[in-house]
Amino acid sequence: MKRILIFIGVCSTLAMNGQDTLWILPGTWIQGLDTMPALRSEVQPTWTGFNAVIDRPANTSNSIVIVNTDTIEHTWSTNAPDAAITSLPPEMATEVSLPSLPQGSYHYSLIDEPGKVLGAGGLLRIGWTDETMFYWNLSEWQPSMMELAAAGESIDWTLPYVPRHFTINERAYPSTADDPNALVAVNLNDTCFISISNLGHMNHVLHFHGFHVDIMTSTDHPERVGWNKDTVPIRKGESMTVRLVAFQEGMYPVHNHNLIAVTNAGFYPGGMITTIHVMP
Incomplete structure (x- = not known):
């Protein structure tokens, strides 16, 4: 309960300063006949199964709060040039700095092995304000690999990768x-x-x-x-x-x-x- 109170206190203070929050949520994801463990970066502390998009102005430094509700530590970064790597302690909120970037499309994601296999990552759109915009977050999924990642076991990346x-x-x-x-x-x-x-x-x-x-x-x-x-x-x-x-x-x-x-x-x-x- 103490950690949950820390979530609320940190996030509420930062929200008043106009900053947004992402919630790292573990959940169950169903595709066809396959039921898989998964992680998502959501805009609220309720599982939907869909990763959020972050929109930010161009050429402006800012930040975002990430609440890791998982029971293990994860590592977060973006594919922007010289991107910083941030550790996210379990069941804690962390404020992450986002650098000043030119207009473009980028992405953020968990880059530790369980995080990247279980799929917590989405688009980071910079500088698109008045345009008609759509987005495509492309990914593929191998259920057996996801089960191993969720169980805390190492992935053998030398084996054939055969997504379903x-x-x-x-x-x-x-x-x-x-x-x-x-x-x-x-x-x-x-x-x-x-x-x-x-x-x-x-x-x-x-x-x-x-x-x-x-x-x-x-x-x-x-x-x-x-x-x-x-x-x-x-x-x-x-x-x-x-x-x-x-x-x-x-x-x-x-x-x-x-x-x-x-x-x-x-x-x-x-x-x-x-x-x-x-x-x-």
Whole structure:
């Protein structure tokens, strides 16, 4: 009970200063016939199964409070340049500094082995204020590995990595159609931006039907900024922003170009598929 009171006191004080809070929550995540232990970074102390997005202004240092409700210590960081690494003691609240960053898409995550395998991480969007925005948090999941991580056992990364589930924003198709952040719904001639981050353990390639997108920012490949592509590779750990101009009406799929990544436990269609819906 004493530690819970510490949560409330710290978070309430910081909230009055205009700062936000993330809650690291353990829970159970169900995909198809698989029930898996998982960790999520949530905006409230109630499990939903979805990781939060952090929005911050560009070129401004600030902070965020992270409450680790788990029973073990975790380690938190971002993929921003020269990112600091912060230890999160169990059942405690910690204020974490966020550096001044230029406009772009980044991500935050737990980087200790249980944290990264169990999936507590999301988008860090910097400097997007007036734009029409969507986001895709890409990941994949191997239930047997997640069970080992939850039990505190070490992962043998030399073994074949064979995920059963592939997700956008912790949802697999067709559930991606129910996510207003994954389903790109815009009007004809609108311009929108999509923040994409690969928080999984393998590289991915996204293919856009009907459109080419402009690469606006990339944490790993700044030389690709300005490219206009219908097929966009995104390495594990990479974040990027793409711009889409909706010049034609209709429904157009976006999907991973790896066949196994568009399945749910081996069944097609599923996984990393979403849609661009351009309305008159």
